[in-house]
Amino acid sequence: MQLTQENYISPDEAEAAFYAAFSHCDKKAMGEVWAEDDVVCIHPGSNVIVGYDAVMRSWTNIFSNAGLPGIAVNVIKRIHDVTLAVHLVEEVIATGENAYVSVLATNVYRKYEHGWFMVGHHSAVVQAATESHTLQ
Amino acid sequence: MQLTQENYISPDEAEAAFYAAFSHCDKKAMGEVWAEDDVVCIHPGSNVIVGYDAVMRSWTNIFSNAGLPGIAVNVIKRIHDVTLAVHLVEEVIATGENAYVSVLATNVYRKYEHGWFMVGHHSAVVQAATESHTLQ
Numbered sequence: 663m664q665l666t667q668e669n670y671i672s673p674d675e676a677e678a679a680f681y682a683a684f685s686h687c688d689k690k691a692m693g694e695v696w697a698e699d700d701v702v703c704i705h706p707g708s709n710v711i712v713g714y715d716a717v718m719r720s721w722t723n724i725f726s727n728a729g730l731p732g733i734a735v736n737v738i739k740r741i742h743d744v745t746l747a748v749h750l751v752e753e754v755i756a757t758g759e760n761a762y763v764s765v766l767a768t769n770v771y772r773k774y775e776h777g778w779f780m781v782g783h784h785s786a787v788v789q790a791a792t793e794s795h796t797l798q
Numbered sequence: 799m800q801l802t803q804e805n806y807i808s809p810d811e812a813e814a815a816f817y818a819a820f821s822h823c824d825k826k827a828m829g830e831v832w833a834e835d836d837v838v839c840i841h842p843g844s845n846v847i848v849g850y851d852a853v854m855r856s857w858t859n860i861f862s863n864a865g866l867p868g869i870a871v872n873v874i875k876r877i878h879d880v881t882l883a884v885h886l887v888e889e890v891i892a893t894g895e896n897a898y899v900s901v902l903a904t905n906v907y908r909k910y911e912h913g914w915f916m917v918g919h920h921s922a923v924v925q926a927a928t929e930s931h932t933l934q
Binding site: 700702704706707708709710712739741742743744745746747748750752764766768770772781782783784785786787788789 | 836838839841842843844845846848873874877878879881882883884888900902904908910920921922923924925
């Protein structure tokens with residue numbers, strides 16, 4: 663496991679670092695948030711990406727395609743155990759002047775010897791606001 | 799917490815019950831899998847649904863709109879702690895003759911006094927197979 667300048671002492675600290683890295687398109691900071699493990703990441707609409715190196719490549723792609731995204735984060739639910747934590751988060755991402763997209767993310771954190779790191783990120787765009795759902 | 803005939807002794811047992819209920823459009827069985835708590839559920843493209851009763855209404859809607867869906871399940875990743883477990887699962891759902899949709903789900907389970915129950919389900923349709931991702 664990496665020894666970083668920041669050894670996040672809680673899932674909330676790791677999450678704050680994740681969204682700071684995301685909103686600043688900061689590859690180095692993003693690399694420090696994730697566990698160097700068989701982590702899993704799903705971007706909106708994407709297939710699952712497994713493993714630290716592949717996940718980092720995906721963020722590099724995103725950062726190279728995007729301007730600095732304005733992101734407002736609203737934590738809907740936190741579930742914590744001793745070494746595992748799950749946060750359900752709403753990300754409101756600015757996509758243009760007065761244009762926003764609402765994304766829901768399930769973020770998973772594990773506690774390692776040196777602190778808490780992200781091990782899973784599953785995000786999906788909200789497309790409907792009603793309670794009437796079908797299978798797709 | 800409910801006392802059911804089935805008190806799932808592991809996250810895997812609860813998950814098997816969840817997909818059995820899903821594939822059979824069985825409201826009663828679905829109701830037994832979820833914790834009677836402030837659970838959270840996100841169907842593909844939907845906003846977050848919070849609370850047992852609202853989540854059950856959403857499954858009732860789905861079951862009333864669907865025929866019996868053929869679902870093949872492939873567990874990609876299991877992360878377990880003492881009282882909390884996260885499974886990343888691929889659901890391949892038949893949508894017609896020789897037509898399928900690939901859905902990725904992050905399923906969250908908690909251990910209560912009477913066994914393991916589902917407390918979170920976040921599912922999203924896979925729309926792209928490449929590693930080139932953007933923010934939406």
